[in-house]
Amino acid sequence: MGIDKASQKAPNLRFKGFTDDWEQRKLSNLGNLNRGKSKHRPRNDPKLYGGEYPFIQTGDVATAGLFLKDFKQTYNTLGISQSKLWKKGTLLITIAANIAETSILSIDAAFPDSIIGFESNQVDMIFIKSVLDNSNKKIKSKAETSSQSNLNLSKLSELDIWVPTLGEQKKIGFLFQKLDNTIDLHQRKLDQLNQLKEALLQQMFPGKGETVPKLRFAGFEGEWEERKLKDVSDMYDNLRVPVTASDRIAGETPYYGANGIQDYVKDYTHIGEFVLIAEDGANDLVNYPVHYVTGEVWVNNHAHVVSAIEGKLDNLFLVSRLKSMNFIPWLVGGGRAKLNGDVLKKLPIIIPHLEEQQKIGSFFKHLDNTISVQQRKLDQLKNMKQVLLQNMFI
Numbered sequence: 001m002g003i004d005k006a007s008q009k010a011p012n013l014r015f016k017g018f019t020d021d022w023e024q025r026k027l028s029n030l031g032n033l034n035r036g037k038s039k040h041r042p043r044n045d046p047k048l049y050g051g052e053y054p055f056i057q058t059g060d061v062a063t064a065g066l067f068l069k070d071f072k073q074t075y076n077t078l079g080i081s082q083s084k085l086w087k088k089g090t091l092l093i094t095i096a097a098n099i100a101e102t103s104i105l106s107i108d109a110a111f112p113d114s115i116i117g118f119e120s121n122q123v124d125m126i127f128i129k130s131v132l133d134n135s136n137k138k139i140k141s142k143a144e145t146s147s148q149s150n151l152n153l154s155k156l157s158e159l160d161i162w163v164p165t166l167g168e169q170k171k172i173g174f175l176f177q178k179l180d181n182t183i184d185l186h187q188r189k190l191d192q193l194n195q196l197k198e199a200l201l202q203q204m205f206p207g208k209g210e211t212v213p214k215l216r217f218a219g220f221e222g223e224w225e226e227r228k229l230k231d232v233s234d235m236y237d238n239l240r241v242p243v244t245a246s247d248r249i250a251g252e253t254p255y256y257g258a259n260g261i262q263d264y265v266k267d268y269t270h271i272g273e274f275v276l277i278a279e280d281g282a283n284d285l286v287n288y289p290v291h292y293v294t295g296e297v298w299v300n301n302h303a304h305v306v307s308a309i310e311g312k313l314d315n316l317f318l319v320s321r322l323k324s325m326n327f328i329p330w331l332v333g334g335g336r337a338k339l340n341g342d343v344l345k346k347l348p349i350i351i352p353h354l355e356e357q358q359k360i361g362s363f364f365k366h367l368d369n370t371i372s373v374q375q376r377k378l379d380q381l382k383n384m385k386q387v388l389l390q391n392m393f394i
Helices: 058-062 077-081 125-134 136-141 153-157 166-203 315-323 341-345 354-391
Strands: 023-026 032-035 049-055 073-075 091-094 102-105 115-119 160-163 225-228 233-235 250-257 260-265 270-278 290-299 303-308 348-351
Touching: 032 153, 049 077, 058 091, 058 102, 073 077, 091 125, 102 125, 125 136, 125 160, 125 166, 125 354, 166 354, 233 341, 270 315, 290 303, 290 315, 303 315, 303 341, 315 348, 315 354
Parallel strands: 250 290
Antiparallel strands: 023 160, 032 115, 049 073, 091 102, 091 115, 225 348, 233 303, 250 260, 270 290, 270 303
């Protein structure tokens, strides 16, 4: 028989040596809860800003992580005089716009009344932040329903929290601090890899009006030549089959739409090596959806299917070449932009000799694999954190 959550007084997973029951307390009984201040009206009066005092907004909290040190706005002397400067170590909780986001100040800063500050010398602040993060959905459900949901101070004050001894809190808090630091490190590595790829896509392919790239592998020279896509590839749109979600038969074949894999199904529409380019429904017109696929795939009618003509074009090169291009001038339609098949066939692409194409294609394939490995590591760490949040708290 499973443990009754309502009567449970200890988490499923604990550090060795801790056996005491946890106690249920109101958040307001564990420290001081107060809303930030911004008395001046209008709040966006330019006279308040541009000084030495950090002014934190809900968006800053939402993107901060464990500790908040980055901000986009500052108060001057007039601004801080109508607000309040909160001390480093204050736990911030957003109650409007980005509901129930949390972060701990690593600097002295001011913030508006859309953020609540929690101060305490009774508890470990990282532990309390972790409790609130684990209760995120519960807290959001308390938000008042209106044109813009918000959470009031009284409801947050009455939030029930299970807490152990301060020693156990510190142990748990230190664990999550180390875990968050590791997640941040892997996120930075992933961001750096994506930034590197973006820079290389701009440097290793000729820009507008150019016939040679700025950065090139040794041993290759000469100008690249312009070709229409239809002259160096074949299109296989005629094999596409759209299937509504309710009619799909579950299987192991990836089912592709405009933006990538949507499902896994039985059977396939295409087998081989292909490049998929969004036809309509692209979720990003700047970084236009282009995917390299091999083996058996099912493609619906929202992605074009092309494959390089052997001896003329390399598919891996084509993927990177297309990802470096601006598709917006070739799109038609308003709210749902579309890349027509006839337009795609006539798309001009500048390409080098096949050997250089293959070198470039293999390079970006290796880089994409490295990015995928890093993404998987980050996902595993985030999943581990969720499991620990669910099992180390009541």
